[in-house]
Every structure is written in C-alpha cells, then in structure tokens.
Amino acid sequence: MTLSYASGVSATPLLGDTIGANLAKTVAAFPDRDVLVERASGRRWTYEQFADDVDAVALGLRDLGIVKGDRVGIWAPNCAEWMLVQYATAKLGAILVNINPAYRLHELEFVLNQAGVRTLVSAKEFKTSDYAAMIEEARPRCPALQDVVFIGGPEWDALVAEGREGDPAVLSEIGRTLGADDPINIQYTSGTTGFPKGATLSHHNILNNGYFVGELCGYDEEDRVCVPVPFYHCFGMVMGNLAATSHGACVVIPAPAFDPAATLRAVAAERCTSLYGVPTMFISVLADPSLESLDLSSLRTGIMAGSPCPVEVMKQVIERLGMAEVAICYGMTETSPVSTQTRAGDSLDRRVSTVGTVHPHLEIKIVDPATGVTVPRGEPGEFCTRGYSVMLGYWEEPAKTAEVIDAARWMHTGDLAVMDDDGYVSITGRIKDMVIRGGENIYPREIEEFLYTHPDIVDAQVIGVPDEKYGEELMAWVRLREGAPGLTAGELRSFCEGKLAHYKIPRYVHVVDEFPMTVTGKVRKVQMREEALGILGLDAPPGRG
Structure with a gap:
C-alpha cells in the first residue's frame, strides 16, 4: 500500500534573495528587455x-x-x-x-x-x-x-x-x-463567510513560488505573459509579476479589469507567449467574436487556476488558443499560492483531469479529515501541504492560524483531493461542499464535470439542499449556451439516467445568467445554498446555512 504523500525533489535550489535583490540581478542581466506593458495607456518599461x-x-x-x-x-x-x-x-x-x-x-x-x-x-x-x-x-x-x-x-x-x-x-x-524571511505582503482571503483573514507572506514565500511557477512553464527572457487576472491576488502579483521578473520575462496588462476582447487584442499585438485566467475568463475568451480574426499563434503556454478547471474548456484552450503547454495550477493564498502544477510534458488527460504533481521543494499529503492519518493512494481526503510556501500566519490572529497550520507546519487546505499511483492529484471539492445524501458521500465536482458534456450547458455548479427524506438533495445551477431553449429538471434527469448513479442525479435545476462569485473567480457556494432555500421554499438544515 502506497500512502498519499509526495515530496518535490528538485535539482534547482530555492532562491535565498529578497525580492529587491532578485530584481536587481534580472535588471543587470536584461536591462534593455521589456518588463512591463500597460495596454490601456500605451506605456512600456524596460527593466x-x-x-x-x-x-x-x-x-x-x-x-x-x-x-x-x-x-x-x-x-x-x-x-x-x-x-x-x-x-x-x-x-x-x-x-x-x-x-x-x-x-x-x-x-x-x-x-x-x-x-x-x-x-x-x-x-x-x-x-x-x-x-x-x-x-x-x-x-x-x-x-x-x-x-x-x-x-x-x-x-x-x-x-x-x-x-x-x-x-x-x-x-x-x-x-x-x-x-528573505521578513513579512512582505498581507493578502486577505476571499472571505466567503465573515470578515477575511490576512495571510502574511514573506519574500521567500512569494519570490520562490513565482520563480518555480515560471520554471515549470519554461519561462525565459523571450516570454511575454498576458496577465488579465487581478494583481491584488497571488495569481497576478506572484504567478504573474514575480514569475516574469525572476526570469527576465515581460508582463502585459491587457486592461484594468478583465475584458475578453482586450485580452485577445493584447495577446495578438504584444505577441504574448503565455496567458493566465480562471476558468470563467477562458470561457469568455473562447466565446468572444474576435477570437477567430486575431493572430494568436505566439501563444505557447499559460495557466488556468483559481477554481476547478472544466475538462471541455481545457480542451478548447489547447485546440483553439494553441496553448499546447498550458498548465493547471492548484493552491491557495495561504501557500503563496501554488502547491501542485501540471508539466508541459504531461498528457492531455493528465492536464484535463488533475491539478498535476507536487511543486519543487514542497511536500503534500492527503489525510482522513477526522483522524489526520494519511490515506492510501486512490482514497479521498483533505489536501495538506508543507514547505517554504506556507504563510507566516494570519496577521495578528494566532488562534485562526493554529486552526489551519498544525504543530508540524502542515497547512490544512479544507479541500478534498485524491492522489493516484503516479502522484497526480485531483481536487474533488471542499470538505464543506461534500453532500451527504441518504448516507452516501457525494462530491459535486464529479457531477459538474459530467454536466459540462450536455450540449446546452456552458457552466455548472452543484450544491446540496435540505431534504426531509435523505437529509440532503442535489441542486444543479447551470448557465446555458446562447439560444438554448431552457432546461427542466426532468430533461436533465433524462440526460443523466444510465450515466450517473441514481443518487448523483440532481433533483433540482436552476438556470442562471451568472453565478455569485468572488472577484478571484471562485464560486460562492455558501451564497448559492442560502439563495436556494428561498428559490425552493425550504428550511435550512441544522448546522448549515
């Protein structure tokens, strides 16, 4: 029996620099190369x-x-x-x-x-x-x-x-x-419930994480990284800015906030080699009418992260945007952020069905949430990570820090995951999002992936809602393609029958134009569950709002 544990062995050492010292090295090596292009104003900077x-x-x-x-x-x-x-x-x-x-x-x-x-x-x-x-x-x-x-x-x-x-x-x-271990950044978590907590990060945390994200994307001074994701979040300022400046690459800001057409124009005009986004951004880019008329042949790689990546969207990003080496990254603000990443040489199947393998110089494990014991590979449990990337703590909140970082410095993410025999990790949902229907543990992610295969569904989210008989029932919130005639619960049930186990078929369907989201592109399932009670005329279950 092999346990769900892996460590990121690497011949490339961690950087011991501060961010300022690392920037100085890059400036000395590439003084005349572009480091920053702001499309809105037309301004650009050499290093x-x-x-x-x-x-x-x-x-x-x-x-x-x-x-x-x-x-x-x-x-x-x-x-x-x-x-x-x-x-x-x-x-x-x-x-x-x-x-x-x-x-x-x-x-x-x-x-x-x-x-x-x-x-x-x-x-x-x-x-x-x-x-x-x-x-x-x-x-x-x-x-x-x-x-x-x-x-x-x-x-x-x-x-x-x-x-x-x-x-x-x-x-x-x-x-x-x-x-290098001095605190340098406070990033507030999304705060889907209550006030956010300030994850406190050091030079060492974020410089190295950005550097190794760039290493695994194969960045060098020839790369130009289009960053439509927000700088205020790790995706922008670490995986974007620090990954670029630690390799002599260039950051291209397509617009102040995400705009699919502006993003595509920036890629074409600046010959970007890499494009970042959360899945909802890539869905919008793929649907933009200007896509087919622009030359995007410079694109080689990029990162899709921030929330689970739909298989069908990932396939289109590779086929229609030409991002053959696109990576999936998984992480969280508290871990600077990336803990796992797919590699350019990974098969298409690996890159559409997993979040890759452990990052260099980090450790990961999957544990039983109740006992903390590492589970065998192939069994679901809570994803934990340890190493240079784990935050110093929540700013001036030691008690809340102790709730997520244990005595051995493992960060407990609250995410459910499975590690396969080769060390590839799949994220199956949040512990708090797991639905228990009639004693069956149901992971919404599995059902969401299946719903993406419906010809009229462009995006899907599955939640648990209270039910007198089973404790919880499944409700699917779906976004439909333009021009689709609508979708009833009966029609969806017919589509699922014979393909999903009966207890995994959503009882309720709610069609929406958009999901309640955080600004980083994460769906607020807590809010969806609250709204669902009103939509369905249900009472909140004990201990869950």
Whole structure:
C-alpha cells in the first residue's frame, strides 16, 4: 500500500534573495528587455527604466516616513503603478497590503484597521466604486492611516518627484538590513463567510513560488505573459509579476479589469507567449467574436487556476488558443499560492483531469479529515501541504492560524483531493461542499464535470439542499449556451439516467445568467445554498446555512 504523500525533489535550489535583490540581478542581466506593458495607456518599461521608477517610488514612500515593517495598502485595479508599488515596498521592507478592488466601505475600513495601514495608495475610482469618497468616509475611523496617495493625482506625482531627488544608495543600505524571511505582503482571503483573514507572506514565500511557477512553464527572457487576472491576488502579483521578473520575462496588462476582447487584442499585438485566467475568463475568451480574426499563434503556454478547471474548456484552450503547454495550477493564498502544477510534458488527460504533481521543494499529503492519518493512494481526503510556501500566519490572529497550520507546519487546505499511483492529484471539492445524501458521500465536482458534456450547458455548479427524506438533495445551477431553449429538471434527469448513479442525479435545476462569485473567480457556494432555500421554499438544515 502506497500512502498519499509526495515530496518535490528538485535539482534547482530555492532562491535565498529578497525580492529587491532578485530584481536587481534580472535588471543587470536584461536591462534593455521589456518588463512591463500597460495596454490601456500605451506605456512600456524596460527593466532598467522599471528599476529606476521602482527606486523613485520607494524613496518617495520613505520620504513619507515608511520604514521596514510598516504597512502600505494598495487599492486599485491592474495598472503599472500597482506593480511599481509592489517592488518599491519590497525594497523598503514595508509590508504591502493588497485590498480587493471590489471592497465596499465596511470591508475597506476593516482591512485598514486590522492591518494597521499607515499609507494607502489608491485609485480615485473604478467602475461604480468611488474610492476617494469611501476613503474620506473611513479615514476618521482608521487611526493608523496617515497618508493617502491617489494614483494619477498630484499626490502620486509629488511622491515620484520627491523620490527622484533621493539617493538610490540609501535603498542599497536598507537592502542590507532585510531578510528573505521578513513579512512582505498581507493578502486577505476571499472571505466567503465573515470578515477575511490576512495571510502574511514573506519574500521567500512569494519570490520562490513565482520563480518555480515560471520554471515549470519554461519561462525565459523571450516570454511575454498576458496577465488579465487581478494583481491584488497571488495569481497576478506572484504567478504573474514575480514569475516574469525572476526570469527576465515581460508582463502585459491587457486592461484594468478583465475584458475578453482586450485580452485577445493584447495577446495578438504584444505577441504574448503565455496567458493566465480562471476558468470563467477562458470561457469568455473562447466565446468572444474576435477570437477567430486575431493572430494568436505566439501563444505557447499559460495557466488556468483559481477554481476547478472544466475538462471541455481545457480542451478548447489547447485546440483553439494553441496553448499546447498550458498548465493547471492548484493552491491557495495561504501557500503563496501554488502547491501542485501540471508539466508541459504531461498528457492531455493528465492536464484535463488533475491539478498535476507536487511543486519543487514542497511536500503534500492527503489525510482522513477526522483522524489526520494519511490515506492510501486512490482514497479521498483533505489536501495538506508543507514547505517554504506556507504563510507566516494570519496577521495578528494566532488562534485562526493554529486552526489551519498544525504543530508540524502542515497547512490544512479544507479541500478534498485524491492522489493516484503516479502522484497526480485531483481536487474533488471542499470538505464543506461534500453532500451527504441518504448516507452516501457525494462530491459535486464529479457531477459538474459530467454536466459540462450536455450540449446546452456552458457552466455548472452543484450544491446540496435540505431534504426531509435523505437529509440532503442535489441542486444543479447551470448557465446555458446562447439560444438554448431552457432546461427542466426532468430533461436533465433524462440526460443523466444510465450515466450517473441514481443518487448523483440532481433533483433540482436552476438556470442562471451568472453565478455569485468572488472577484478571484471562485464560486460562492455558501451564497448559492442560502439563495436556494428561498428559490425552493425550504428550511435550512441544522448546522448549515
């Protein structure tokens, strides 16, 4: 019997650098190569120009009194300034606090106070959000907040101008006082229930994770990475920015927020070799009418992550976008984020049915959630990971940290997974999403994958709803292709009969235009279960809302 445990043996050593020191090495190697292209403004930077601007921002923040360990918040959609602040704070040893662009007033206020943000760099507005007004309203209740710098405003211009007058040698002196294990970033978890928690990450955590993501994607200085995923999340700032700058590659920002047409135009115009997205983004890109008219032949690889990846969507990404080496990554904010990744040489079947194998220098195991004992390969259990990528902890919340990181430093993810005989991992759902119907454990992911084969269904999510007879019953929420006539529970049952076990066939069907989502592309099943009670006229089951 082989246990569900694997360790990532690697001949490539971990980086011992700080982010600033690593950037300096890349600048020295590739000063004239592109590092950043912002499509919305047409601005672009070589590594040498980027390094100069990073230094100016760092010295400008220092003039505001920012020192090692101070928290600097950033609240903005994807833009060049976001990336400049990311590297500038790292050079100072300040802790960058990523603030979700979708946050409203009470969430903003919570994060500013919980992290003790001293300086906030912010957009003035974005979409329907008036950031400036929310900041003004929150500020009297945020005693730690001393300075607000609006991107594109006179405050930003003044900060950069002051910084350009400073002496970059000061940053070299500061650099010598920084360690790779220093906290450098606080990222708030999606907070699908209650207030979010601030995962605190070090240089070592995120620099190495970005580096090894890039290694497994085969990045070098010729690569150009299109990043439509948000910078405020690990997907953008680690798997995107740090993966690129640790390899001399270029980051292309297609738009401030995800726009499928803008993404495709950016890939074509900038000859991007890699494209990132959560599955819902790739579904939108594949459906965009401009897809067939653009030359996307430069695409080689990319990453699909953030939530489970539908098999049919993955096949189309390879066939229609030409991303033959596209990788599936699995992880979470608390692990910097990636723990497993498919490799370019993996078969199509591996890349559409698993999240790959263990990342270099990490350990993974799958355990019985009740006992903590590692289960045999082929049996489901909770996915756990250990190694350099595990966060330092939740910011100033040791009790909540202890709930997820055990005494042996294993991070307990709350995800259900199965490891096969070759060490490939499949994520089968969340422990809290598992449905128990009449004593049968049902994993919604299996049913969702089957529903994708229905000709009219473009996206599907399955949840458990209360049932007097069985305890729980299955409800499928589905998005239909344009022009589809609709779908009844009876029609779906007919499609499933003979192909799914009877107890896995959804009793209820709810057709929607979109699912309730977090900004990172994760479906909020907690909200779906709450809404389902009203839709079906049901009472909440004991212990579940």
